[in-house]
Amino acid sequence: xxxxxxxxxxxxxxxxxxxxxxxxxxxxxxSLSGTPQGxxxxxxxxxxxxxxxxxxxxxxAFKVDGVYVGTHxxxxxxxxDFEQVEVARGPQGALEGAPI
Amino acid sequence: xxxxxxGSFDIDLRTSFGENNRKELDVVVNFPITESIAAKxxxxxxxxxxxxxxxxxxDRRENEEDRSASAIxxxxxxxxxxxxxxxxxxxxDDSDTPALLNISTSRDQLCIQSGTSEETxxxxxxxxxxxxxxxxxxxxxxxxxxxxxxxxxxxxxxxEGYEVSSTTGTRKTAELSNIDWDASHVxxxxxxxxxxxxxxxxxxxxxxxxxxxxxxxxxFYYLDFDYTLFQEEFHVLRALHNxxxxxxxxxxxxxxTNSTQSGxxxxxxxxxxxxxxxxxxxxxxxxxxxx
Numbered sequence: 001x002x003x004x005x006x007x008x009x010x011x012x013x014x015x016x017x018x019x020x021x022x023x024x025x026x027x028x029x030x031s032l033s034g035t036p037q038g039x040x041x042x043x044x045x046x047x048x049x050x051x052x053x054x055x056x057x058x059x060x061a062f063k064v065d066g067v068y069v070g071t072h073x074x075x076x077x078x079x080x081d082f083e084q085v086e087v088a089r090g091p092q093g094a095l096e097g098a099p100i
Numbered sequence: 101x102x103x104x105x106x107g108s109f110d111i112d113l114r115t116s117f118g119e120n121n122r123k124e125l126d127v128v129v130n131f132p133i134t135e136s137i138a139a140k141x142x143x144x145x146x147x148x149x150x151x152x153x154x155x156x157x158x159d160r161r162e163n164e165e166d167r168s169a170s171a172i173x174x175x176x177x178x179x180x181x182x183x184x185x186x187x188x189x190x191x192x193d194d195s196d197t198p199a200l201l202n203i204s205t206s207r208d209q210l211c212i213q214s215g216t217s218e219e220t221x222x223x224x225x226x227x228x229x230x231x232x233x234x235x236x237x238x239x240x241x242x243x244x245x246x247x248x249x250x251x252x253x254x255x256x257x258x259x260e261g262y263e264v265s266s267t268t269g270t271r272k273t274a275e276l277s278n279i280d281w282d283a284s285h286v287x288x289x290x291x292x293x294x295x296x297x298x299x300x301x302x303x304x305x306x307x308x309x310x311x312x313x314x315x316x317x318x319x320f321y322y323l324d325f326d327y328t329l330f331q332e333e334f335h336v337l338r339a340l341h342n343x344x345x346x347x348x349x350x351x352x353x354x355x356x357t358n359s360t361q362s363g364x365x366x367x368x369x370x371x372x373x374x375x376x377x378x379x380x381x382x383x384x385x386x387x388x389x390x391x
Binding site for chain 2: 006034036037053054055064065066067068069070071073074078080081082083084085086093094095096097098
């Protein structure tokens with residue numbers, strides 16, 4: 001588990017999730033054009049990148065405040081009010097029940 | 101994980117703006133309601149402008165992308181044992197993107213790319229939307245409207261020596277989009293798409309530090325979702341009919357897609373760690389999921 005704290009987000013200007021690329025090993029975050037706040041997230045080679053519908057289920061699980069986000073849409077969070085971002089290197093952890 | 105309400109009165113405001121009509125505003129307001137209830141209101145607005153230049157017509161059109169997201173959060177503390185954190189989120193996203201490329205009819209293309217004026221394009225047809233023989237247009241712009249409403253409730257309390265954490269979440273999203281795939285002034289291939297996604301999830305986790313070396317967690321998770329899609333695709337068949345070039349296609353040659361998808365997921369999980377020494381920790385976990 002890689003934890004990116006708010007101090008690191010705040011000191012350097014990291015506006016959204018895409019700006020976290022490189023802070024966790026193997027993490028790739030790309031914005032999805034044509035999808036509202038859509039993100040294509042890959043971790044250690046697992047994920048989806050070529051998506052033409054933001055309502056499809058993502059290949060990498062994404063949670064906000066503990067709630068699983070079941071679509072690519074709305075994943076590109078603005079990071080101005082975030083305490084921390086946790087990146088589980090996975091796959092298939094046993095500490096939570098969501099399909100991470 | 102977002103910051104929780106602080107319980108004191110404070111405001112955090114950030115704004116930026118730049119060329120091409122770009123504007124951003126993020127604001128957070130924390131304030132106390134009672135000694136045990138703290139509140140927070142956040143609002144984030146973003147406008148991306150800019151212009152798109154059409155490679156063929158050298159026509160410059162403004163791009164419009166507007167997004168706003170607001171949230172209300174309440175954090176209540178009941179004694180030393182129970183905290184409840186409720187968050188209501190709403191977001192709205194509008195986009196109106198002009199054509200990146202206008203692919204007109206072959207006759208129009210010939211006229212446009214020859215660099216001639218309208219007077220010399222006598223063989224070209226006037227494009228209805230632009231009233232011009234050299235400026236092409238889409239049948240309609242690539243518009244999209246997206247709405248989302250989300251609710252989250254986190255409960256944390258102690259029970260029989262266990263730290264119990266409960267997370268309940270609902271998400272409702274809807275999108276309406278118009279896409280002109282061919283970007284010509286003839287309706288070759290375009291689509292209107294309506295989608296909704298509704299999700300409910302519940303997770304309960306119990307954690308216990310058994311002794312200095314052994315700790316373990318276990319819990320269950322439930323997810324339920326419904327997805328609906330209604331899409332109308334207009335194809336070249338209809339264009340052929342409208343152009344009077346085909347005898348066998350009707351104006352109703354539209355591909356309609358009605359799709360619904362429902363699913364649920366249940367899982368149970370357990371994970372334990374054992375501190376072998378200062379350098380080594382053994383971790384073992386198991387999760388069973390059914391969907």
